[in-house]
Amino acid sequence: DQQVKQNSPSLSVQEGRISILNCDYTNSMFDYFLWYKKYPAEGPTFLISISSIKDKNEDGRFTVFLNKSAKHLSLHIVPSQPGDSAVYFCAASAGGNEKLTFGTGTRLTIIP
Amino acid sequence: KAGVTQTPRYLIKTRGQQVTLSCSPISGHRSVSWYQQTPGQGLQFLFEYFSETQRNKGNFPGRFSGRQFSNSRSEMNVSTLELGDSALYLCASSLGGTVSFTDTQYFGPGTRLTVL
Numbered sequence: 001d002q003q004v005k006q007n008s009p010s011l012s013v014q015e016g017r018i019s020i021l022n023c024d025y026t027n028s029m030f031d032y033f034l035w036y037k038k039y040p041a042e043g044p045t046f047l048i049s050i051s052s053i054k055d056k057n058e059d060g061r062f063t064v065f066l067n068k069s070a071k072h073l074s075l076h077i078v079p080s081q082p083g084d085s086a087v088y089f090c091a092a093s094a095g096g097n098e099k100l101t102f103g104t105g106t107r108l109t110i111i112p
Numbered sequence: 113k114a115g116v117t118q119t120p121r122y123l124i125k126t127r128g129q130q131v132t133l134s135c136s137p138i139s140g141h142r143s144v145s146w147y148q149q150t151p152g153q154g155l156q157f158l159f160e161y162f163s164e165t166q167r168n169k170g171n172f173p174g175r176f177s178g179r180q181f182s183n184s185r186s187e188m189n190v191s192t193l194e195l196g197d198s199a200l201y202l203c204a205s206s207l208g209g210t211v212s213f214t215d216t217q218y219f220g221p222g223t224r225l226t227v228l
Contacts, residue, residue: 004154006154034216036219042221043116043202043220043221044219045218045219046217049216089154098168099157099160099168099170100145100217101157102154102157103154104152104154
């Protein structure tokens with residue numbers, strides 16, 4: 001039972017354009033969402049997060065949008081750079097000491 | 113500040129053997145979580161330890177176990193290895209174990225386990 005889904009296993013975007021990565025969830029108890037980025041041979045690194053009390057959080061080139069009614073979140077990267085090529089995981093938690101539930105990841109490739 | 117370290121980085125075992133993986137968290141972090149990453153499955157939560165106690169557990173069989181020491185270092189053990197246990201095992205540490213804005217999980221590079 002995949003409670004966090006990333007339906008696009010891969011995505012290719014031209015350098016300088018916008019990258020949009022999507023994530024859907026099924027558990028209505030999730031109230032905290034994160035995006036992690038993973039390079040080969042390295043562990044995931046935290047990118048950006050959002051609480052369910054917000055619908056948008058921005059950090060430099062990265063913006064996360066949350067649509068609670070649709071149980072959908074997205075990560076926008078503008079402008080995309082070659083160094084953004086990596087696997088991106090979204091994760092969710094029901095808050096407090098609850099564990100993180102991860103999606104299966106989307107491999108983003110930025111084309112120079 | 114040193115990051116999360118995991119040893120060994122690579123491991124090859126045969127079916128039926130057991131294996132122990134080690135994780136040293138960031139200094140001052142008291143929570144350690146373990147994840148299994150396989151192609152197509154993403155990161156699946158194994159368990160979390162906080163102050164030497166298992167606080168959360170995922171849906172893995174009892175062959176997977178762990179422990180945490182007083183210095184917050186953690187070990188994960190897998191007994192009676194199966195081919196399907198081949199995966200990247202990641203550990204992550206955080207300050208107090210509360211999943212919140214102020215308590216980000218920091219991941220180690222992982223241990224790549226291959227079961228033949």
